[in-house]
Amino acid sequence: MDNINEEWLSHLQPSMIENAQGYQLDAYLMALEGWRRGLTLKWHVKDSEKFKDMRTWYVEKPGHLFSLSSKERVHYFFKTRGDLVSNGAVDIGKDKQQTKVHLEREGVRTPQGQELTQLESIDFAKEVANKVGYPVVVKPSDGSYGRGVFTNIGTEEDLENAINYIQKTLEINDIIIEEHIPGDEHRLYVVGDKVVGAMLREPANVIGNGENTVKQLIDIKNEQKKRNPRLVSCLIKQNPETRHFIEKQGYTLKSVLPEGEKLYLTDKSNISIGGDPISVTDELPQSVKDVAVAAVKAIPGLVHSAVDLIVDRSGDQVEGVVLELNPTAQIGGLVFPMKG
Structure with a gap:
Protein backbone atom coordinates (compact mmCIF):
# COMPACT_ATOMS: atom_id res chain seq x y z
CA MET A 1 0.00 0.00 0.00
CA ASP A 2 3.02 2.30 0.25
CA ASN A 3 2.94 3.26 -3.44
CA ILE A 4 -0.77 4.00 -3.73
CA ASN A 5 -1.48 6.98 -5.99
CA GLU A 6 -4.88 8.46 -5.42
CA GLU A 7 -4.40 11.26 -7.96
CA TRP A 8 -4.74 8.64 -10.73
CA LEU A 9 -4.81 10.12 -14.24
CA SER A 10 -5.30 13.84 -14.77
CA HIS A 11 -8.19 13.36 -17.22
CA LEU A 12 -9.99 10.84 -14.96
CA GLN A 13 -10.99 12.93 -11.97
CA PRO A 14 -13.33 11.31 -9.41
CA SER A 15 -16.28 13.51 -10.42
CA MET A 16 -16.11 12.04 -13.93
CA ILE A 17 -16.33 8.43 -12.84
CA GLU A 18 -18.42 8.53 -9.66
CA ASN A 19 -21.39 6.89 -11.40
CA ALA A 20 -19.32 4.34 -13.33
CA GLN A 21 -17.25 2.40 -10.87
CA GLY A 22 -16.38 -1.21 -10.15
CA TYR A 23 -17.33 -3.63 -12.92
CA GLN A 24 -19.14 -0.84 -14.81
CA LEU A 25 -15.92 1.12 -15.19
CA ASP A 26 -14.49 -0.68 -18.23
CA ALA A 27 -16.82 0.53 -20.98
CA TYR A 28 -16.62 4.05 -19.58
CA LEU A 29 -12.82 4.06 -19.65
CA MET A 30 -12.74 2.95 -23.30
CA ALA A 31 -15.45 5.40 -24.34
CA LEU A 32 -13.89 8.31 -22.46
CA GLU A 33 -10.46 7.72 -23.97
CA GLY A 34 -11.88 7.68 -27.50
CA TRP A 35 -13.82 10.87 -26.83
CA ARG A 36 -10.71 12.47 -25.32
CA ARG A 37 -8.85 11.77 -28.56
CA GLY A 38 -11.44 13.63 -30.60
CA LEU A 39 -13.62 10.73 -31.77
CA THR A 40 -17.40 10.95 -31.78
CA LEU A 41 -18.89 8.90 -28.95
CA LYS A 42 -22.37 7.42 -29.19
CA TRP A 43 -24.05 5.13 -26.64
CA HIS A 44 -26.33 2.37 -27.92
CA VAL A 45 -29.13 0.11 -26.74
CA LYS A 46 -29.48 -3.64 -27.14
CA ASP A 47 -29.59 -4.97 -30.74
CA SER A 48 -29.14 -1.56 -32.34
CA GLU A 49 -27.02 -1.22 -35.50
CA LYS A 50 -24.06 -3.64 -35.61
CA PHE A 51 -24.75 -4.98 -32.12
CA LYS A 52 -27.42 -7.27 -33.58
CA ASP A 53 -24.54 -9.38 -34.93
CA MET A 54 -22.07 -9.12 -32.03
CA ARG A 55 -21.82 -11.49 -29.07
CA THR A 56 -23.11 -9.50 -26.08
CA TRP A 57 -24.76 -10.33 -22.77
CA TYR A 58 -26.51 -8.56 -19.88
CA VAL A 59 -26.95 -5.39 -21.91
CA GLU A 60 -30.51 -4.58 -20.87
CA LYS A 61 -29.02 -1.93 -18.56
CA PRO A 62 -27.47 1.00 -20.49
CA GLY A 63 -23.75 1.72 -20.42
CA HIS A 64 -22.12 -1.31 -22.03
CA LEU A 65 -22.62 -0.65 -25.76
CA PHE A 66 -21.06 2.28 -27.58
CA SER A 67 -19.42 3.35 -30.83
CA LEU A 68 -16.48 5.61 -31.63
CA SER A 69 -16.25 7.23 -35.03
CA SER A 70 -14.11 9.56 -37.11
CA LYS A 71 -14.92 11.01 -40.52
CA GLU A 72 -13.54 7.86 -42.17
CA ARG A 73 -14.87 4.96 -40.08
CA VAL A 74 -16.88 3.78 -37.09
CA HIS A 75 -16.16 0.97 -34.66
CA TYR A 76 -18.53 -0.65 -32.18
CA PHE A 77 -17.64 -1.80 -28.67
CA PHE A 78 -19.17 -4.11 -26.09
CA LYS A 79 -17.48 -3.09 -22.84
CA THR A 80 -13.75 -3.40 -23.73
CA ARG A 81 -14.19 -5.57 -26.83
CA GLY A 82 -14.17 -3.97 -30.25
CA ASP A 83 -15.93 -5.21 -33.38
CA LEU A 84 -12.69 -6.48 -34.97
CA VAL A 85 -12.82 -9.45 -32.57
CA SER A 86 -14.87 -12.19 -34.23
CA ASN A 87 -17.78 -13.99 -32.58
CA GLY A 88 -15.87 -17.23 -33.07
CA ALA A 89 -12.96 -15.89 -31.04
CA VAL A 90 -15.36 -14.88 -28.26
CA ASP A 91 -16.87 -18.38 -28.20
CA ILE A 92 -13.42 -19.99 -27.98
CA GLY A 93 -12.37 -17.62 -25.20
CA LYS A 94 -15.44 -18.54 -23.14
CA ASP A 95 -14.65 -22.26 -23.45
CA LYS A 96 -11.51 -23.09 -21.48
CA GLN A 97 -11.09 -26.49 -23.14
CA GLN A 98 -11.31 -25.08 -26.66
CA THR A 99 -8.84 -22.40 -25.67
CA LYS A 100 -6.40 -25.08 -24.50
CA VAL A 101 -6.77 -26.97 -27.78
CA HIS A 102 -5.87 -23.89 -29.84
CA LEU A 103 -2.97 -22.95 -27.57
CA GLU A 104 -1.47 -26.44 -27.66
CA ARG A 105 -1.86 -26.58 -31.44
CA GLU A 106 0.28 -23.44 -31.75
CA GLY A 107 2.88 -24.57 -29.21
CA VAL A 108 1.86 -22.16 -26.45
CA ARG A 109 2.43 -23.74 -23.04
CA THR A 110 -0.74 -24.33 -21.01
CA PRO A 111 -1.36 -26.67 -18.06
CA GLN A 112 -1.83 -30.29 -19.14
CA GLY A 113 -5.25 -31.68 -18.37
CA GLN A 114 -8.55 -33.08 -19.58
CA GLU A 115 -12.20 -32.05 -19.73
CA LEU A 116 -14.86 -34.16 -18.01
CA THR A 117 -18.66 -34.09 -18.08
CA GLN A 118 -21.21 -35.02 -15.46
CA LEU A 119 -21.74 -38.33 -17.29
CA GLU A 120 -18.22 -39.45 -16.39
CA SER A 121 -17.63 -41.07 -13.02
CA ILE A 122 -15.62 -39.93 -10.03
CA ASP A 123 -13.39 -42.97 -10.58
CA PHE A 124 -12.60 -41.72 -14.08
CA ALA A 125 -11.84 -38.28 -12.66
CA LYS A 126 -9.38 -39.89 -10.25
CA GLU A 127 -7.74 -41.70 -13.17
CA VAL A 128 -7.33 -38.39 -14.98
CA ALA A 129 -5.85 -36.74 -11.88
CA ASN A 130 -3.40 -39.60 -11.42
CA LYS A 131 -2.43 -39.34 -15.07
CA VAL A 132 -1.92 -35.57 -14.82
CA GLY A 133 -0.13 -35.95 -11.48
CA TYR A 134 -1.01 -34.38 -8.14
CA PRO A 135 -1.38 -31.61 -7.17
CA VAL A 136 -4.12 -30.69 -9.64
CA VAL A 137 -6.55 -27.88 -10.34
CA VAL A 138 -10.29 -28.44 -10.84
CA LYS A 139 -12.40 -25.73 -12.48
CA PRO A 140 -15.53 -25.28 -14.63
CA SER A 141 -14.99 -25.38 -18.39
CA ASP A 142 -17.01 -22.20 -18.69
CA GLY A 143 -16.65 -19.92 -15.69
CA SER A 144 -15.37 -16.62 -14.38
CA TYR A 145 -14.59 -14.64 -11.22
CA GLY A 146 -12.86 -17.68 -9.72
CA ARG A 147 -16.24 -19.37 -9.19
CA GLY A 148 -15.79 -23.08 -8.58
CA VAL A 149 -11.99 -23.05 -9.01
CA PHE A 150 -10.05 -25.36 -6.67
CA THR A 151 -6.26 -25.21 -6.77
CA ASN A 152 -3.41 -27.30 -5.39
CA ILE A 153 -5.59 -30.39 -4.75
CA GLY A 154 -3.37 -33.11 -3.35
CA THR A 155 -5.66 -36.03 -2.47
CA GLU A 156 -8.44 -38.08 -4.05
CA GLU A 157 -10.77 -37.09 -1.23
CA ASP A 158 -10.27 -33.38 -1.90
CA LEU A 159 -10.67 -34.04 -5.62
CA GLU A 160 -14.03 -35.74 -5.08
CA ASN A 161 -15.23 -32.96 -2.78
CA ALA A 162 -14.30 -30.31 -5.33
CA ILE A 163 -16.06 -32.08 -8.20
CA ASN A 164 -19.20 -32.67 -6.13
CA TYR A 165 -19.30 -29.00 -5.15
CA ILE A 166 -18.98 -27.81 -8.75
CA GLN A 167 -21.44 -30.28 -10.29
CA LYS A 168 -24.01 -30.58 -7.49
CA THR A 169 -23.90 -27.32 -5.55
CA LEU A 170 -23.04 -24.95 -8.41
CA GLU A 171 -24.88 -27.17 -10.94
CA ILE A 172 -22.06 -26.88 -13.48
CA ASN A 173 -21.63 -30.07 -15.48
CA ASP A 174 -18.42 -29.74 -17.49
CA ILE A 175 -15.14 -29.38 -15.62
CA ILE A 176 -11.42 -29.46 -16.34
CA ILE A 177 -8.80 -31.29 -14.32
CA GLU A 178 -5.31 -29.98 -15.01
CA GLU A 179 -1.85 -29.83 -13.50
CA HIS A 180 -1.14 -27.28 -10.80
CA ILE A 181 1.59 -24.87 -11.93
CA PRO A 182 3.40 -23.11 -9.07
CA GLY A 183 3.97 -19.42 -9.55
CA ASP A 184 2.33 -15.99 -9.49
CA GLU A 185 -0.83 -15.31 -11.46
CA HIS A 186 -0.80 -12.35 -13.83
CA ARG A 187 -3.15 -10.68 -16.26
CA LEU A 188 -1.59 -9.18 -19.38
CA TYR A 189 -3.51 -7.16 -21.94
CA VAL A 190 -2.46 -7.65 -25.55
CA VAL A 191 -3.31 -5.43 -28.50
CA GLY A 192 -1.95 -6.77 -31.78
CA ASP A 193 1.73 -7.56 -31.26
CA LYS A 194 2.17 -5.65 -28.01
CA VAL A 195 1.48 -6.10 -24.30
CA VAL A 196 0.03 -2.72 -23.32
CA GLY A 197 -0.56 -3.51 -19.64
CA ALA A 198 0.25 -6.18 -17.08
CA MET A 199 -0.62 -6.76 -13.46
CA LEU A 200 0.25 -9.27 -10.81
CA ARG A 201 -2.95 -10.56 -9.21
CA GLU A 202 -2.10 -11.18 -5.57
CA PRO A 203 -4.67 -13.03 -3.45
CA GLY A 275 -7.27 -9.61 -4.63
CA ASP A 276 -4.69 -6.87 -5.18
CA PRO A 277 -3.86 -5.71 -8.72
CA ILE A 278 -0.20 -4.67 -8.80
CA SER A 279 1.15 -3.03 -11.94
CA VAL A 280 4.15 -4.93 -13.38
CA THR A 281 4.09 -3.84 -17.03
CA ASP A 282 7.70 -2.66 -16.95
CA GLU A 283 8.99 -5.45 -14.71
CA LEU A 284 7.87 -8.58 -16.57
CA PRO A 285 10.48 -10.30 -18.76
CA GLN A 286 9.95 -9.92 -22.50
CA SER A 287 9.83 -13.72 -22.81
CA VAL A 288 6.62 -13.77 -20.73
CA LYS A 289 5.11 -10.96 -22.80
CA ASP A 290 5.95 -12.88 -25.97
CA VAL A 291 3.97 -15.87 -24.66
CA ALA A 292 0.93 -13.65 -24.11
CA VAL A 293 1.15 -12.25 -27.65
CA ALA A 294 1.51 -15.77 -29.08
CA ALA A 295 -1.54 -16.90 -27.11
CA VAL A 296 -3.73 -14.20 -28.64
CA LYS A 297 -2.43 -15.00 -32.13
CA ALA A 298 -3.35 -18.66 -31.58
CA ILE A 299 -7.06 -17.81 -31.64
CA PRO A 300 -8.47 -16.97 -35.10
CA GLY A 301 -10.18 -13.59 -35.16
CA LEU A 302 -8.76 -12.40 -31.84
CA VAL A 303 -6.94 -9.07 -32.18
CA HIS A 304 -6.97 -7.91 -28.57
CA SER A 305 -7.56 -9.77 -25.33
CA ALA A 306 -6.58 -10.25 -21.73
CA VAL A 307 -4.29 -13.22 -21.12
CA ASP A 308 -4.29 -14.83 -17.69
CA LEU A 309 -1.08 -16.74 -17.05
CA ILE A 310 1.17 -18.13 -14.37
CA VAL A 311 4.75 -16.87 -14.24
CA ASP A 312 6.71 -20.04 -13.48
CA ARG A 313 10.12 -19.28 -11.95
CA SER A 314 10.85 -22.84 -10.80
CA GLY A 315 13.20 -23.73 -13.66
CA ASP A 316 16.33 -22.23 -15.15
CA GLN A 317 14.26 -19.74 -17.13
CA VAL A 318 11.21 -17.66 -16.28
CA GLU A 319 8.25 -19.05 -18.25
CA GLY A 320 4.70 -17.93 -18.88
CA VAL A 321 2.06 -20.66 -18.71
CA VAL A 322 -1.29 -19.55 -20.15
CA LEU A 323 -4.39 -20.34 -18.09
CA GLU A 324 -7.10 -18.70 -20.19
CA LEU A 325 -7.99 -15.84 -22.51
CA ASN A 326 -10.68 -13.23 -22.00
CA PRO A 327 -11.74 -11.31 -25.13
CA THR A 328 -14.17 -9.20 -23.07
CA ALA A 329 -11.88 -8.44 -20.16
CA GLN A 330 -12.14 -6.03 -17.29
CA ILE A 331 -9.29 -3.52 -17.46
CA GLY A 332 -10.02 -1.47 -14.35
CA GLY A 333 -7.30 -3.22 -12.34
CA LEU A 334 -4.74 -2.35 -15.03
CA VAL A 335 -5.74 1.31 -15.05
CA PHE A 336 -6.27 1.63 -11.30
CA PRO A 337 -3.84 -0.81 -9.63
CA MET A 338 -3.40 -1.16 -5.88
CA LYS A 339 0.29 -0.42 -6.37
CA GLY A 340 2.29 0.98 -9.22
Missing part, protein backbone atom coordinates in the same frame (compact mmCIF):
# COMPACT_ATOMS: atom_id res chain seq x y z
CA ALA A 204 -6.49 -10.98 -0.81
CA ASN A 205 -4.17 -10.31 2.11
CA VAL A 206 -3.41 -8.06 5.04
CA ILE A 207 -0.12 -7.03 6.64
CA GLY A 208 0.19 -6.94 10.43
CA ASN A 209 1.18 -3.91 12.49
CA GLY A 210 1.34 -5.58 15.90
CA GLU A 211 -1.72 -3.64 17.09
CA ASN A 212 -4.83 -4.37 15.02
CA THR A 213 -6.68 -7.67 14.79
CA VAL A 214 -7.03 -9.48 11.47
CA LYS A 215 -10.65 -8.30 11.28
CA GLN A 216 -9.59 -4.69 11.86
CA LEU A 217 -6.85 -4.99 9.24
CA ILE A 218 -9.42 -6.26 6.73
CA ASP A 219 -11.71 -3.33 7.55
CA ILE A 220 -8.83 -0.88 7.10
CA LYS A 221 -7.85 -2.37 3.76
CA ASN A 222 -11.45 -2.35 2.55
CA GLU A 223 -11.62 1.38 3.33
CA GLN A 224 -8.55 1.85 1.13
CA LYS A 225 -10.18 -0.19 -1.64
CA LYS A 226 -13.29 1.99 -1.49
CA ARG A 227 -11.14 4.93 -2.63
CA ASN A 228 -10.13 3.05 -5.79
CA PRO A 229 -12.63 3.39 -8.68
CA ARG A 230 -12.18 -0.27 -9.69
CA LEU A 231 -11.77 -1.90 -6.30
CA VAL A 232 -14.76 -0.21 -4.67
CA SER A 233 -16.81 -3.27 -5.67
CA CYS A 234 -14.05 -5.78 -4.88
CA LEU A 235 -13.96 -5.73 -1.09
CA ILE A 236 -12.57 -8.56 1.02
CA LYS A 237 -15.42 -10.65 2.43
CA GLN A 238 -15.27 -12.02 5.97
CA ASN A 239 -17.27 -15.15 5.17
CA PRO A 240 -16.93 -18.76 6.41
CA GLU A 241 -14.53 -19.60 3.57
CA THR A 242 -12.25 -16.71 4.56
CA ARG A 243 -12.39 -17.60 8.24
CA HIS A 244 -11.59 -21.25 7.48
CA PHE A 245 -8.59 -20.24 5.36
CA ILE A 246 -7.29 -17.99 8.14
CA GLU A 247 -7.75 -20.70 10.74
CA LYS A 248 -5.74 -23.18 8.66
CA GLN A 249 -2.79 -20.82 9.12
CA GLY A 250 -3.18 -20.71 12.90
CA TYR A 251 -5.04 -17.40 13.20
CA THR A 252 -8.59 -16.13 13.71
CA LEU A 253 -10.27 -12.83 12.92
CA LYS A 254 -9.52 -11.80 16.51
CA SER A 255 -5.78 -12.51 16.26
CA VAL A 256 -3.32 -9.61 16.35
CA LEU A 257 -0.97 -10.08 13.43
CA PRO A 258 2.73 -9.41 14.17
CA GLU A 259 4.21 -6.30 12.57
CA GLY A 260 5.23 -6.83 8.96
CA GLU A 261 3.71 -10.31 8.63
CA LYS A 262 1.59 -10.86 5.54
CA LEU A 263 -1.47 -13.09 5.97
CA TYR A 264 -3.23 -14.40 2.87
CA LEU A 265 -6.99 -14.70 3.22
CA THR A 266 -7.58 -17.01 0.24
CA ASP A 267 -5.60 -18.91 -2.36
CA LYS A 268 -7.59 -17.39 -5.25
CA SER A 269 -6.10 -14.36 -6.92
CA ASN A 270 -9.25 -12.90 -8.48
CA ILE A 271 -9.55 -9.14 -8.08
CA SER A 272 -13.34 -9.47 -7.80
CA ILE A 273 -13.03 -11.29 -4.45
CA GLY A 274 -10.56 -8.91 -2.85
